[in-house]
Amino acid sequence: MGRRTAIIGTGQTRHCSKREDVNQMELVYEAATAALKDAEMTVKDIDAVVLANMELFEGRALPDMWCGEGAGAFMKHAFKISTGGTSGTSGAISGYYHVASGLFNTAMVVGFEKHSDGNTSAGMALTDPFWDRHIAAAAIGNFALSVSEYMADRGVTEEQSAKVAVKARRNACNNPHAHLQMPDLTVKEVLESPMLAYPVHRLEMCPQSDGACAIIYAGEELAKKKCSRPAWVRAAVTRHDHIYLGEVKNRLSTIRSLKEAARVAYKMVGIKEPLKEFDVAEIYDPLTYAEIAWYEALGFCKDREGGRLIDDGLTRMDGELPVNPSGGVISTNPVGASGTIRVAEGALQIHGKGGKRQVPDVNLVLVTGYGVYCWSDVMILSGRPD
Amino acid sequence: MSDRFKGMVLEGKLDLPFSYSAGRTASRFFIELRDHQRIMGKRCPRCNRVIVPAQLFCKECFTKTDDWVEVGPEGTLITFTVVYRKESHHPKDAPLAYGIIRLDGADTSLVHLLAETDVAQLQPGRRVRAVFSKKRIGHILDINHFEMA
Numbered sequence: 057m058g059r060r061t062a063i064i065g066t067g068q069t070r071h072c073s074k075r076e077d078v079n080q081m082e083l084v085y086e087a088a089t090a091a092l093k094d095a096e097m098t099v100k101d102i103d104a105v106v107l108a109n110m111e112l113f114e115g116r117a118l119p120d121m122w123c124g125e126g127a128g129a130f131m132k133h134a135f136k137i138s139t140g141g142t143s144g145t146s147g148a149i150s151g152y153y154h155v156a157s158g159l160f161n162t163a164m165v166v167g168f169e170k171h172s173d174g175n176t177s178a179g180m181a182l183t184d185p186f187w188d189r190h191i192a193a194a195a196i197g198n199f200a201l202s203v204s205e206y207m208a209d210r211g212v213t214e215e216q217s218a219k220v221a222v223k224a225r226r227n228a229c230n231n232p233h234a235h236l237q238m239p240d241l242t243v244k245e246v247l248e249s250p251m252l253a254y255p256v257h258r259l260e261m262c263p264q265s266d267g268a269c270a271i272i273y274a275g276e277e278l279a280k281k282k283c284s285r286p287a288w289v290r291a292a293v294t295r296h297d298h299i300y301l302g303e304v305k306n307r308l309s310t311i312r313s314l315k316e317a318a319r320v321a322y323k324m325v326g327i328k329e330p331l332k333e334f335d336v337a338e339i340y341d342p343l344t345y346a347e348i349a350w351y352e353a354l355g356f357c358k359d360r361e362g363g364r365l366i367d368d369g370l371t372r373m374d375g376e377l378p379v380n381p382s383g384g385v386i387s388t389n390p391v392g393a394s395g396t397i398r399v400a401e402g403a404l405q406i407h408g409k410g411g412k413r414q415v416p417d418v419n420l421v422l423v424t425g426y427g428v429y430c431w432s433d434v435m436i437l438s439g440r441p442d
Numbered sequence: 443m444s445d446r447f448k449g450m451v452l453e454g455k456l457d458l459p460f461s462y463s464a465g466r467t468a469s470r471f472f473i474e475l476r477d478h479q480r481i482m483g484k485r486c487p488r489c490n491r492v493i494v495p496a497q498l499f500c501k502e503c504f505t506k507t508d509d510w511v512e513v514g515p516e517g518t519l520i521t522f523t524v525v526y527r528k529e530s531h532h533p534k535d536a537p538l539a540y541g542i543i544r545l546d547g548a549d550t551s552l553v554h555l556l557a558e559t560d561v562a563q564l565q566p567g568r569r570v571r572a573v574f575s576k577k578r579i580g581h582i583l584d585i586n587h588f589e590m591a
């Protein structure tokens with residue numbers, strides 16, 4: 057397991073569709089300085105820096121070079137992690153490894169994306185040139201493609217999907233950083249929004265946001281000294297599935313990368329009944345249907361019961377297991393930061409700094425990342441080191 | 443609010459040409475498609491799966507594939523979508539339908555275009571058939587699309 061390691065600070069920008077007041081490096085700087093302030097540290101206290109970004113989405117390579125200094129990388133150990141949608145969680149896991157290894161006492165991870173600077177559709181098209189690029193290059197159809205299969209397999213309805221969108225955008229109203237805050241959104245409005253790609257409506261998809269998020273890790277001794285309630289990393293697991301859409305079997309129902317990562321992480325911590333044992337979950341929901349599919353894959357319920365979980369309100373703020381008090385990726389999506397935001401929001405709940413989105417008495421938090429066609433990260437954070 | 447600030451925005455565009463080598467295995471796949479209108483997979487000697495399009499090695503067993511196997515041209519529609527908005531990298535105008543198709547004899551599936559764009563006609567499990575392009579150049583779009591069988 058390595059040495060005990062905790063998140064002791066987090067920082068986020070205000071995420072929105074276009075931030076013309078900052079360039080990419082300044083966006084990174086905004087999150088990094090917010091996290092340092094939260095942890096009551098200076099950049100001198102940071103031993104290692106990890107950047108997470110989709111890189112090609114901004115039409116610019118080498119984000120660690122062009123933006124690293126915004127995270128205090130000057131004359132430090134610093135590099136980037138780029139694994140698609142999981143970049144932000146993989147970066148967070150990398151930061152954890154740095155400190156847990158004992159080779160670094162602190163590490164700062166900054167995930168960021170400035171969608172408005174680039175062309176996401178072109179970024180998505182820069183995939184394998186021989187097969188999928190010519191058919192399914194753009195993001196919306198690519199996700200939507202898996203939904204009709206999932207609906208047929210698991211009997212999920214479009215009303216249940218729309219309820220996820222309503223929950224997310226209402227939760228987002230309690231999060232001052234969130235992009236889409238819609239207090240009065242209804243199921244009817246979601247289903248009446250334009251259909252982008254069958255069966256997915258516009259309000260069932262994540263937006264594209266400009267934003268950055270930073271987290272700071274410290275080893276046990278420093279974490280206890282600097283933070284009254286550190287968010288200890290209890291498990292961090294990554295699994296990658298195949299790369300072509302046709303090779304991934306039943307992407308949403310099967311999601312074997314997420315199931316396997318969760319199985320291993322739950323075993324590390326001794327989780328047997330995730331719905332009961334976790335106090336809050338921040339899961340990476342690129343669209344509404346995925347959130348329901350992840351409920352099943354993460355063992356919150358049996359297969360085919362994900363829709364009922366949302367019908368019964370078990371994942372609302374006042375439910376058995378609040379899922380995405382932040383509003384989730386459906387409400388805020390600077391891709392390279394989206395995973396880091398899940399980790400930061402999870403840590404925030406343990407730190408007790410959730411403000412209006414704080415869930416009472418949080419001890420055990422589940423965090424997930426989802427990327428590319430079928431890659432998954434799972435982290436478990438806790439108020440207790442073991 | 444910070445997002446209301448109107449700053450200078452640099453507009454621009456880059457050329458992005460490429461010349462990717464397909465390698466021996468995919469080259470043969472494309473040649474079979476171009477010259478014989480045959481869709482070819484390769485079998486993994488360890489797990490026995492027929493992988494389509496043909497690949498040099500099985501990623502689950504990390505073993506080189508050996509026998510070439512012709513699959514299709516008919517298959518089963520696994521899942522589908524219809525995209526209603528034109529995007530610059532799409533091969534056709536909206537509405538654009540595509541699906542994941544399990545060709546007969548294959549153990550992996552192929553993402554490809556569907557001629558049918560009426561959702562009522564497209565259901566997982568429907569049978570489909572490859573329609574080859576008249577002019578073939580050694581490209582995945584030498585299969586022009588799949589039609590309902």
Ligand SMILES: [Zn+2]
Nearest residue numbers: 486489500503
């Ligand atoms: Zn094999």
